[in-house]
Amino acid sequence: MINNNNNMPKCWRKVTKPHLFCPGCGHGITLKQLGFAIDDLGIQHKTTFGIDIGCSLLAWNFFDIDTLQTHHGRTTPAMVGYKMAAPNRVVIGYMGDGGGYAIGLQSLLHAAFRNNPITTILVNNENYAMTGGQMAPTTEEMGVTTTSPNGKEVMFGSGLRGAELVRNIAPNKAYITRVSLSNPEGVRAAFKKALNNQIENNSFSFVEVLSICPTNWKTNAKDTLQRLKDMESYYKVGELTVEEKNE
Numbered sequence: 001m002i003n004n005n006n007n008m009p010k011c012w013r014k015v016t017k018p019h020l021f022c023p024g025c026g027h028g029i030t031l032k033q034l035g036f037a038i039d040d041l042g043i044q045h046k047t048t049f050g051i052d053i054g055c056s057l058l059a060w061n062f063f064d065i066d067t068l069q070t071h072h073g074r075t076t077p078a079m080v081g082y083k084m085a086a087p088n089r090v091v092i093g094y095m096g097d098g099g100g101y102a103i104g105l106q107s108l109l110h111a112a113f114r115n116n117p118i119t120t121i122l123v124n125n126e127n128y129a130m131t132g133g134q135m136a137p138t139t140e141e142m143g144v145t146t147t148s149p150n151g152k153e154v155m156f157g158s159g160l161r162g163a164e165l166v167r168n169i170a171p172n173k174a175y176i177t178r179v180s181l182s183n184p185e186g187v188r189a190a191f192k193k194a195l196n197n198q199i200e201n202n203s204f205s206f207v208e209v210l211s212i213c214p215t216n217w218k219t220n221a222k223d224t225l226q227r228l229k230d231m232e233s234y235y236k237v238g239e240l241t242v243e244e245k246n247e
């Protein structure tokens with residue numbers, strides 16, 4: 001990654017080695033929008049970025065920002081603790097859908113319930129990408145993965161609508177939204193709103209990003225974008241109000 005381009009966030013690290021994401025991965029697009037949001041708010045030097053185990057960990061050297069590597073599913077509690085110890089820092093927890101909606105779900109829900117003033121970002125690519133594309137709670141019914149080669153059976157449920165679950169347990173002042181990489185500007189705007197909810201309102205925020213994983217989806221560019229569009233018809237994009245239910 002060579003940051004010598006005006007189209008790059010200023011807070012991206014100026015290094016000369018390539019990043020490790022697969023070509024076409026959604027993490028890079030998400031992190032670029034996060035970088036722009038941090039630039040826009042001028043918070044680079046007071047931000048701490050926490051990353052999960054999963055493909056999100058490949059972001060460990062993306063930013064010129066203090067970065068913390070946590071265990072799988074433990075980003076939320078690690079960053080909650082960090083914020084308690086350093087309340088003046090702007091704290092971000094970045095995770096995949098496996099980390100947030102499976103092993104780390106209870107921590108995410110409790111942080112939302114307590115309105116802990118951190119900003120959580122969950123990148124939903126409907127599979128456990130780093131470990132080889134296994135079925136996740138977010139995999140939709142009949143979704144083909146390495147552990148559901150004939151399609152996810154109904155007994156495993158359909159895709160978990162986690163943002164609705166978080167909304168249901170969080171107080172009104174928490175900001176909860178779902179965005180899609182089909183609209184990068186919208187992702188940037190949501191990140192800014194989520195960070196501002198921490199900075200100005202001392203409140204919790206959660207952004208689920210509908211993302212793409214062409215490697216494990218085994219899709220070409222056209223089919224990748226089509227699948228993202230299909231995801232948007234199952235996972236409703238937009239800010240969640242307190243009336244939204246997980247049904």
Ligand SMILES: Cc1ncc(C[n+]2csc(CCOP(=O)(O)OP(=O)(O)O)c2C)c(N)n1
Pocket residue numbers: 052053054055056071072095096097098099100123125127128129130131136
């Ligand atoms: C406690 C623990 N359990 C399991 C693993 C193995 N593991 C590493 S990454 C991962 C899944 C990652 O999937 P996700 O969180 O959706 O992120 P993605 O790679 O899709 O971005 C798992 C199960 C681990 N590292 N630690």
Ligand code: SF4
Pocket residue numbers: 020021022023024025026027055125129130212213214215216
């Ligand atoms: S496996 Fe998927 S999520 Fe992981 S880096 Fe590759 S494209 Fe991105």
